[in-house]
Each structure stands twice: as structure tokens, then as C-alpha cells.
Amino acid sequence: MSLANGLSYLAIPGPSVFPERVLRAMQRAAPNIYYGELPDMVPGIVDRLKGIARTKAHCAIYICNGHGAWEAAVSNCFSPGDLVLIPATGRFAHGWADIARAMGVKAEVMDFGKRDTIDLDRVKTRLAADDEGRIKAVMAVQTDTSTGIRNDIPALRKTMDETGHPALLMVDCMASFGCDRFEMDAWGVDVMITGSQKGLMTPPGLGFVYFSDKADQARERARCVTHYWDWRPRVDPPMFYRYFDGTAPTHHLYALDEALSMIMEEGVENVWARHATLSQAIWAAFDHWGQDGPLEINVTPIDLRSHSVTAIRAGSEKGTALRNWCEDHAGLTLGIGLGMALDTAPEWHHFFRLGHMGHINAQMILGALATIEAGLNAVDLPHTKGGVVAAAEIIAASTQNL
Ligand SMILES: *Cc1c(COP(=O)(O)O)cnc(C)c1O
Numbered sequence: 505m506s507l508a509n510g511l512s513y514l515a516i517p518g519p520s521v522f523p524e525r526v527l528r529a530m531q532r533a534a535p536n537i538y539y540g541e542l543p544d545m546v547p548g549i550v551d552r553l554k555g556i557a558r559t560k561a562h563c564a565i566y567i568c569n570g571h572g573a574w575e576a577a578v579s580n581c582f583s584p585g586d587l588v589l590i591p592a593t594g595r596f597a598h599g600w601a602d603i604a605r606a607m608g609v610k611a612e613v614m615d616f617g618k619r620d621t622i623d624l625d626r627v628k629t630r631l632a633a634d635d636e637g638r639i640k641a642v643m644a645v646q647t648d649t650s651t652g653i654r655n656d657i658p659a660l661r662k663t664m665d666e667t668g669h670p671a672l673l674m675v676d677c678m679a680s681f682g683c684d685r686f687e688m689d690a691w692g693v694d695v696m697i698t699g700s701q702k703g704l705m706t707p708p709g710l711g712f713v714y715f716s717d718k719a720d721q722a723r724e725r726a727r728c729v730t731h732y733w734d735w736r737p738r739v740d741p742p743m744f745y746r747y748f749d750g751t752a753p754t755h756h757l758y759a760l761d762e763a764l765s766m767i768m769e770e771g772v773e774n775v776w777a778r779h780a781t782l783s784q785a786i787w788a789a790f791d792h793w794g795q796d797g798p799l800e801i802n803v804t805p806i807d808l809r810s811h812s813v814t815a816i817r818a819g820s821e822k823g824t825a826l827r828n829w830c831e832d833h834a835g836l837t838l839g840i841g842l843g844m845a846l847d848t849a850p851e852w853h854h855f856f857r858l859g860h861m862g863h864i865n866a867q868m869i870l871g872a873l874a875t876i877e878a879g880l881n882a883v884d885l886p887h888t889k890g891g892v893v894a895a896a897e898i899i900a901a902s903t904q905n906l
Contacts, residue, residue: 512835513868517649517813517859518679519701519708521868522759526705529762530755537752543744545761546752552764556681556772557696557714559688564738566711567753570678573697573711574603576733577674581641581695581719583727584608588641589630589671591622593655594648595843600676604643607728612639618651618844621808624663631669640722641672641694647680650843652803652815652857654684661692672719678702682767683779683812683861694719700756703812705763705862709756779811782860782869785898786814789873789891797886802844802855812861815841817854818885824853825883826876833882834875866899 514521535542553563566576578600582588587610590601601611614630616622622644631639642664647654657675664673674695677686681696682703688696693716700710713735715723723729723736737746745752767775787809793799798819803809818826823841830836841855858876860869874892879885 506833508831508833508835510835512837513872514837515857515859515872516837516839517702517857517861520703520705520859520862521864522707523705523763523766523863525766526759526762529758530707532755532758535754537754538744542752542754542757545757546744546747549757549761549764552768553712554714556764556767557677557686557688558690559696559714561688561714561716562720562735562739564713564715564735565747566713566733566738567709567748567756568699568711569701569708570676570697570699570711571599571603573678573699573713574600574676575607576711576713576735577695577697577715578604578607578609579728579730579733580713580715580726580735581672581674581722581728582607582609583725586610586640587612587638588643589614589627589639590643591627591655591660592616593621593645593653594618594651596645596648596650596676596678597643598843600643600645609728611643619653619802619804621653621655622660624659627660628663628667631664631667631671634669637670639669639671641674643674643676645676645679646686647677647684647810647812649679649810649813649857650815650841652801652810652813653808654680654803654810655808657686657693658691665692672722674719679812679861680810682775684810685776688714688716700760703861704760705766706759707756709753710760776811778865779860781898781902782864782866783809783811783814784902785866785869785895786858786860786873788894788898789876790814790816792891792894793877793880793887795888797888799880799885799887812859813839814858814860815844816856816858817844818856819854820885821850821853822883822885823856826879826885827856829879829882830875834878836872836875838876870895870899 839857
């Protein structure tokens with residue numbers, strides 16, 4: 505028998521759960537793309553996108569997924585032969601490096617493994633040795649979605665400043681935007697990329713590239729830039745169609761507008777605080793289950809753990825069995841382990857992820873954790889019982905001061 509019918513929770517982690525309000529906003533006939541409601545709506549969308557990123561810089565919107573946003577950023581900043589430094593703390597930095605290389609950019613990857621954050625001393629030494637200023641940018645991921653590591657972007661900025669190196673700081677916030685604190689201007693970030701389908705609770709299909717005036721100076725010299733990826737015409741265009749270099753992504757814009765309204769109604773600080781508290785509940789559960797038995801959160805130090813995705817080491821091939829059980833019997837779809845082991849190796853089954861980004865609340869997380877505890881029992885994966893109680897205590901304590 506399956507108990508999966510009812511509201512399901514897709515925690516893979518992206519696309520994330522779409523709110524009913526967002527889905528309803530898309531339920532309409534095609535709008536006029538030349539004047540009226542839709543064109544009038546877009547400047548307000550851009551303003552709120554900038555507000556969430558805490559920036560007065562520019563924001564270009566593309567019809568694309570995260571890979572497209574990666575390519576857009578590279579295209580506007582570099583010429584073939586340019587050198588970039590990419591500190592990697594999981595799969596996604598390598599993905600950005602692959603895109604840069606395909607465009608003729610030399611991507612020097614500094615690999616910090618799958619469980620650690622960026623070693624800032626190594627970055628500092630490398631930048632200090634670059635006295636000819638060949639490195640054009642440091643490209644880092646805030647939250648790596650494969651490992652669950654959340655890198656300290658202000659600390660990376662400080663390291664760059666200490667060497668006086670002029671490289672741009674470019675940050676991938678695909679998995680963290682709208683979940684974890686990010687302050688583009690205060691943190692001195694030159695380029696930030698994100699997308700619609702994770703913390704922004706909107707279907708995949710919109711990519712966002714934020715860029716500072718300093719980054720736009722790099723655009724002046726960049727020879728990788730093409731007509732479609734050029735960010736300049738997409739900012740304050742005199743003709744509406746130039747925002748998107750063609751037909752606007754009509755229904756995605758209605759969806760995004762609604763999602764941004766939801767974020768504004770809650771307040772960005774509250775959105776971040778909700779993700780932080782729900783994350784603590786998740787960590788409490790997994791840390792409890794792991795006291796006795798093989799289960800372990802991939803990232804040990806709490807300050808390096810993402811507030812939007814948690815990667816788990818199940819310590820046995822039962823990781824996949826647990827994931828299947830949760831989906832088939834309880835309507836909870838966990839994420840596969842990404843980039844942790846070859847998909848042909850038995851170890852591939854040792855990993856899974858829980859996405860907790862965007863439209864998630866306490867009852868969903870407690871439900872997901874209780875489902876996982878039931879699944880641990882069902883597939884006979886050894887653990888210390890009571891992780892859900894530990895999570896419930898965090899949730900209860902979080903309201904004590906209200
Ligand atoms: C999801 C994600 C991407 C890629 O996005 P796609 O839409 O799959 O192309 C890039 N970087 C990070 C950190 C992500 O989480």
C-alpha cells in the first residue's frame with residue numbers, strides 16, 4: 505500500500521515547490537507584449553529583484569536556466585584567452601568552469617574537495633603571485649547544491665582586497681538567492697547570477713545576471729559577448745522587447761511578479777530567518793539520527809551549512825532505498841546525490857539531498873523529517889530514534905520570544 509496521495513513535497517532541490525499563488529498567476533490568456541499591463545509590470549520586477557539582492561547595480565533578465573546565466577556572465581566579462589580563478593567546493597563550480605572553457609576562457613580551478621569550504625589562504629597566495637594581473641575574475645558559488653556547502657562570500661571579498669588584486673568577484677547564487685543572506689553592494693560583489701526555479705519559487709526558465717559598473721567596464725573590452733547574451737540592451741531599454749531580445753517570457757513574468765510579492769509581504773529578513781530556523785531543525789534531526797549509525801550531514805561545521813539544501817551521507821547503499829521509499833510511499837521526493845560518486849559506482853547510492861528552499865514552512869519540514877524517520881525504519885537503515893523530536897524542539901524554541 506502507498507500513502508503517497510495528497511499534497512506532495514518535491515525536495516530535489518530545484519525546481520522547488522511552486523506556491524498556488526504563483527501557479528494561479530500564470531493561469532491566463534497571452535497578454536499584449538507591446539504595451540499595457542505586461543510591459544508596465546517589468547520595471548517593478550527588476551526593482552524588487554535588486555532589492556532582494558541589496559543592490560543598486562544592474563540586473564539583466566534572460567530566458568534561460570542557470571547554465572544560460574553562467575554563459576551570460578562569462579560572455580559579458582571576458583575575451584578568449586583570459587584567465588579566471590575558480591575555487592570549487594562541489595560540482596557547480598566545475599560546471600561554470602566548463603562553460604568558460606567552451607568559450608575560450610582559461611579556467612584555473614582550485615579544488616577544495618566535497619566537504620570543505622574555500623581555503624582563503626590558498627586563494628590569497630595565488631592572487632598575490634599574479635603580479636601581472638592576468639587573473640580577470642574570481643568565480644565562486646555561494647551555496648554549492650551538490651555538497652550543501654555555503655561559502656563565506658564577504659570573507660572571499662576581504663581576501664581579494666587584502667592582496668589589492670583588481671579581479672572581478674563573480675558569484676553563483678542559484679541555490680541560495682531568496683534563502684540565504686546575500687548583500688551584493690555591501691559585500692563588494694561585481695557579478696551575481698541566479699535563476700527563477702529555486703528560492704524564487706517560479707518555474708525554471710528565467711536567468712538573472714546582476715552586474716556592477718566595474719563589471720560593465722569589463723563588458724567594454726569583452727570579445728566573448730554575443731547579441732543575445734549582451735547585458736547592456738537589457739537594462740532600461742527604450743523599447744520593451746529589448747529587455748528580452750525578443751518575445752517576453754510572458755507567463756514566467758506573471759509568476760515571478762507574484763513570487764516577488766510573496767517575498768516582499770513576508771519581508772526579506774524574515775524569509776532568510778525562516779530558512780535559517782528550518783535548517784536548524786533539519787540539522788538537529790540528522791545529527792540526532794547519526795549519533796549511532798552511518799547517517800551524516802556532508803558538511804560538519806554549522807556555519808558552513810547551506811540554509812537551502814542539505815546533502816546527506818547515508819553510509820550505505822540504502823540511501824537510494826530510503827529515497828525511493830519516501831517518494832513511493834509518502835509523497836516526499838528527495839534529491840539524488842550529485843557529484844559525490846560516479847553514477848556507475850555502488851557508492852552512488854550512499855548519497856541523497858533534501859532541498860529546503862523557497863515555499864517551505866515548519867509543517868512541511870517536520871512532515872518531511874518524520875517521513876524520513878519512517879523511511880529509515882522501513883528500509884532498516886540504522887539510526888538513533890527520535891530525530892523528529894529534536895527537530896520539533898528547535899521549531900518550538902524558535903517561537904518562544906514571540
Ligand atoms: C541549479 C544550479 C545551477 C544550474 O541551474 P540549471 O537551471 O540547472 O542550469 C547552477 N549553480 C547552482 C549553484 C545551482 O544550484
